[in-house]
Amino acid sequence: MIVDEAFLKSQIRTVPDWPKPGIQFRDVTTIFENPQAWRAVMDSLIHRYMNIEFDRIGALDARGFLMGSTLSYALNKPLILFRKKGKLPYHTVAQDYALEYGTATLEVHADTLQKGDKVILADDLIATGGTLLAASQLVSQLGGQTLEAASIMDLPDLGGSRKLKDAGIPVFSLCEFEGE
Structure with missing residues (x-):
């Protein structure tokens, strides 16, 4: 069962010229505010992964936490939190990365994976x-394998899904928006 893409897209608010002129920001907070849309999104993701063998859900800061925790609960899988630098209290490993509007560092607890663990990564958008x-580089660094990167939406014109695929990471999204 996959949520109807037209319905899903109609539930995502577009904010023009944010955070800078020319950007059409796709705001998924409207999905979280609408129980019907949120259930459709999560049911679709749960059904996608319920018969796949894997070990852990990796949730990305911050909206990915909402998706990841729901998947973790529904699929009875451990949850890994990938946080912005300085937010985790124990020993961490870190990876710098480029954002749409700058750079940042992602961290995960160093003891969060077992060697050979297969991980599904969850974030709101690509x-x-x-x-x-x-996050996938951190999974590899800890001896795991990323099976797939799952999202509510993909913005393919920004090139992220192509980069992930080129790095050998399959991607899955419930809808796509063209442009920036």
């Missing part, structure tokens, strides 16, 4: 792919 690519 834009430039920097955050998901950094």
